[in-house]
Amino acid sequence: MSTLKNSTLLIADVEAFPKGVSLWQDGWTRLRKNRLAMLGFFFLALIMFLALITPWIAPYGYEEQNLRLGATPPSAAHWLGTDNFGRDMLTRILYGGRVSLMVGFIATAVALLIGVTYGAIAGYVGGRVDAVMMRLVDILYALPFMIFIILLMVVFGRNLLLLFLAIGAVEWLTMARIVRGQVQSLRQQEYIEAAISIGLGPGAIIRKHVLPNVLGPIIVYTTLTIPNVMLLEAFLSFLGLGIQPPESSWGVLISYGVESMEEYPWLLIFPGLALAMTLFALNFLGDGLRDALDPRTSKD
Amino acid sequence: MWRFIGLRTLQAIPVILVVITVTFFLVRAAPGGPFSSEKAVSPQVKAALEAQYNLDQPVLQQYFTYLSDLARGDMGPSFRYPGRDVSELILQGLPITAELGLYALLVALVIGTLAGVFAALKPNTLQDYIPMSLSMVGICMPSFLLGPLLVLIFGIGLGWLPVSGWGNAAGDKILPSLTLGAGYAAYIARLSRSGMLEVLSQDYLRTARAKGLPEHVVIAKHALRGGLLPVISFLGPAFAGLLSGSFVVETIFQIPGLGRFYVQAAFNRDYTMILGTTVFLASLIVVFNLLSDVVAAWLNPRLRYQFRK
């Protein structure tokens, strides 16, 4: 099909091409072009920065009550209003953000680590090992999550570390399933067969070929997991199993806000917005990362 | 294919057995017995109560008694509702929760898949951004936020839909199904979009287009299958999540379903009820996962070959 004309073009193009770009360099370039993702990135950076410097910038103490004041709408003294106890909402949201982000990232990291390792091994090795590993996942899935968490919380007391571990220990299951599914289908791809045939060991294959291609779904699912985790923490706190007063997370603030939704809507709107915007940012960034890192979506 | 199904079914049995065993001992280990009450329980009374519920037997013996009863289909009496059997309560609550779950899943599948596929067709344009942002809202909103909001708007504000109940008044199934399904719709939208995007860039689609097939055939016959694969894998965990998710929805909307029984049982240390619902849940999840795997395999021809071995 190639005519002389086409071959000439080809040679010229090759000379015009820059040196080979690594996946990650290329990805960063592409990410920069994705405006929404960059917006998300900067927003997240801002939020994390605020969370770090909160103890210095918060106008009030987060537990400082002013019972006579009660719940008041936003005003000059309290930019985001006050809650039933007269506590400043801006301060509470700032501190709550620290907790929520901490829970989100750490628990997700735990889930990620366990899930990806587990799923990759199961999907790659296949056969009986895969069957056993996935049965284990099924078993853990079927365990009544509620009981498990309640038991943990009750027996070992309520502390943040335990909360991270407990949530992470539940979330890894889905991660493992997805990774295993992806790895399983990738395993059949020809280039993997090629890699095996030239003698690459399974570790190297997983690292160099499987994982980068699985990275897309992993990233997408991670950005799905973080909000899931944050909401899970909110649900647990809602039931009284998570963060204890006067500490709070965005999740707790939202659940308090729902109770008083009709009378004091700002108690719900501001924490809700904070959580929503952070999650939006995470997702846009995640999407951008996914698009940026997928070698197959690059322009040829 | 049938060998695969048969093998997986056989594998399911020890799974369920392990689930029962672990739950049994876990629940026994948790503090808080089923008879604590504000009025004092004298030792004699407590002893009498424990005798009636077989709690005075050594734990191992209780375990085997339970297993043998279970084999006969007897899950024992509920601790929380004396005079009622666990199996009876499960059978009462299950159809309701199943219906709720089904509608929610339908909502999720329809809205989610459509949105995701739609968005994937024109990535990074408005057609992509709008559905994905909306679905983002679905993810960011916990059901205990979305539910009351919907109630506030449609139930109380506009007065269009009933505030609570299931099957009592016309239209009272809409809000709960939407509330429960919204979160999953969002996930499915993202998964199907991501899957579709991967598939759309695959070479075999180019081949199909090059063959001259019209676009909608390309999508329907080739792309959709691959795009739906991650969605299918997700259905297993989605189903699992629906049960605990349904508790919140069932509480908000006063729906007498299994989810509500389930968590109440946990709070009340209703041993037999916890065990019974766990067995049920375990069986259902295993079945659902099996179905999910089978469908995923059928959709992905490459995996199918594996089973021919």
Next chain:
Amino acid sequence: MIFKCKSLKKLVLLFSLGLLAACGGAQESRVEQGNRDGVLHFGNGSEPQGLDPHIVTGVPEHHIIQALFEGLVVKNPHNLEVEAGVAESWEISDDGKIYTFQLRTDARWSNGDPVTAEDFRWSWQRALTPALGSLYNYMYFPIVNAEAFANGETTDFDQVGVRVLGEHTLQVELRDPTPYILQLFDHYSTFPVHRATVESFGDPSNRLTRWAREGNLVGNGAFQLTEWVVNSHIRVEKSPVYWDAEKIQLNAIVFYPTENLVTEERMFRDGQLHFTGDVPLDKVPVYLRDEPHLIEINPYLGTYYYMVNTTRPPFDDVRVRRALAMAVDRDLLVSTVLEGIVDPAYAIVPPGTLGYEPPRLFNYDPDAARALLAEAGYPGGEGFPAFNILYNTQESHRKIAEAVQQMWNKTLNVGVNLVNQEWQVYLDSQQNMNYDVSRRGWIGDYVDPNSFLDMFITGGGNNKTGFANARYDQIVLRDAPAALDREERYRLFHEAETILIDQMPIIPFYTYKSKHLRHPSLRGMPANIMDYFNYKYVYLQAEE
């Protein structure tokens, strides 16, 4: 694109059509329909555990059992005076220890059988049988040898002071003249049950039988049980064989389990309930301001307090306990967190309980509190270990605990953590004395100070504080029951309560108020201090 567009549009259309079709138009509300049919829709709190009067212990169960059964006496809902129930009349001996009841001859069980004195004797034997494990069996203990029988010290029920003198004559012999005993006979734990029915389903002391279920239950009350769908509703209908049937104006009552207060309030607003069991705190000022005719707040015989584990240092030091009590600004707490609807309490017995006034030994006094704490060895809160306030998961308990936590933190400079547990675990923690400070509430079982004071006898099942005082026991167990008149009795109670508050094993906060939302069409349910409903008086009158 064309493909997608077309089918997408179609699907959206179908979906919206479906949505609209499923929407009902403006319909008659359940309340309106109930008014027409004479059916009361009642929000009842949590799903009842059961309907066997000898087994259950909660308020939601009580409401339903009150409709299905009747005891020797009933109470007038207006003034809580005892009125004739199954017993038409009764005679009290001069020494106040022997009660002879004449049962009416037209009292019937719902299956037509006559209610006899033997029914009561048999029922009370069942209730006291140790194997049944009735948690309320101590209600019978004023009766001679009832306690002994319940503890298994004797297996001969003839020893117990209950005698059948004739088919419709029942005699009860008490250990001491117990002034509140008649009220006890309106408590559901002393209601009769139908022997033949109970026995036909198995051993009477087996609490797992199915006799107390829809289709099986036989009661002697104004209503009969027709429907019971767990977690959905319970329906009772007017009993045609009830001796006072003409007086009943309702045709049926439907009880709904409404654990979630916020949902319950919405159901009320939606016209699905005539009456709610409670009102969320946030809604109280809204109703008081916008629709005061719909909300009812009334004195309720109960006290909200915190228990202190006196067996755990530093709470074994009475100065510490007093400091904690004095550091709480009850007026502030009540006027803000509790929306001003309850009254601060400084003792365990609610003021005015049958004319009794409790002692007032302390006030909110932050300076004195700090001084006491310093005296106990913790000046400025230094060295005081951080401790936990335990409460059961519920919005109002959390609010109070958060406020108190702050008060103690700011006033005494002590570190306080909040621990909330689900109901079962919370109760267990209390039973096992596994707490530092724990929230508690006590509703009186009958209108008499004794219902509160007898909690704190040494080793009492509801005294999980480690409080043990010989003089207190003496008064409550021996002196007061033997008192000659009310004045002396109350003098003794006053002395006992003074000991209690002086030692402060409990920190009282406030006296309860019952709060309900009520539809204007609901009449004949006057408020009273026991939040007691007598359905014979209730009727529905739709507004014009």
